[in-house]
Amino acid sequence: MELDHELDRNELLVPATRYYIGRMTIAAVTHARALAAQWQEIPQNVRNSLRADLGDAFRYDDELRTNTKHADGCYYLGTDIEREAWEDVRKAWLYTPTRENPRSLEND
Numbered sequence: 001m002e003l004d005h006e007l008d009r010n011e012l013l014v015p016a017t018r019y020y021i022g023r024m025t026i027a028a029v030t031h032a033r034a035l036a037a038q039w040q041e042i043p044q045n046v047r048n049s050l051r052a053d054l055g056d057a058f059r060y061d062d063e064l065r066t067n068t069k070h071a072d073g074c075y076y077l078g079t080d081i082e083r084e085a086w087e088d089v090r091k092a093w094l095y096t097p098t099r100e101n102p103r104s105l106e107n108d
Helices: 009-020 026-041 044-067 080-094
Strands: none
Touching: 009 026, 009 044, 026 080, 044 080
């Protein structure tokens, strides 16, 4: 199989993140932590997609945690351990300055 263009690693961030959301493995935690650490290096269009996906995931996870109690502690973003790693990504996007105002937070 031949690709008609070279794959940029950034092209894989959105589908990889969608795959890891809700997974309860060290790989999901590692992926989320890597996203958080590299957030400012990720192109804006990719960050926008990631923020949209994760924003939806956080809303759904919050709703589940508020309205239901799972005996196994598993929710939309995974267990508390995985959610904590995704929170690191959210912190990274909230505290990334915008081009227009270097001291402001990115808009949601």
